[in-house]
Amino acid sequence: MKYFLSIEVAQSGDGVVISQRKYALDILEETSMQDCRPVDSPMDPNMKLMTDHSVVYPDPERYRRLVVKLIYLTITRPDISFAVGVVSQFM
Numbered sequence: 001m002k003y004f005l006s007i008e009v010a011q012s013g014d015g016v017v018i019s020q021r022k023y024a025l026d027i028l029e030e031t032s033m034q035d036c037r038p039v040d041s042p043m044d045p046n047m048k049l050m051t052d053h054s055v056v057y058p059d060p061e062r063y064r065r066l067v068v069k070l071i072y073l074t075i076t077r078p079d080i081s082f083a084v085g086v087v088s089q090f091m
Contacts, residue, residue, distance in 0.1 A: 020076045043083035
């Protein structure tokens, strides 16, 4: 098995390694963020986000799909769990 449920599986002498690299790259491509720079922390933990009812996201279904994909990505990327949890509050 090499790829299952968007998870890449690699076996070596040291053990088994799982990765969602291709899945993450697909998300970046879908959102046109292939050229973004990596950061240590994807979000300031002290930032307070609030819903603003005056401006509505033009495609809320696309936002929901993206958040669900990011939630699935946290299987192998627990470092983004906090930021994903915050944005999922606005689904």
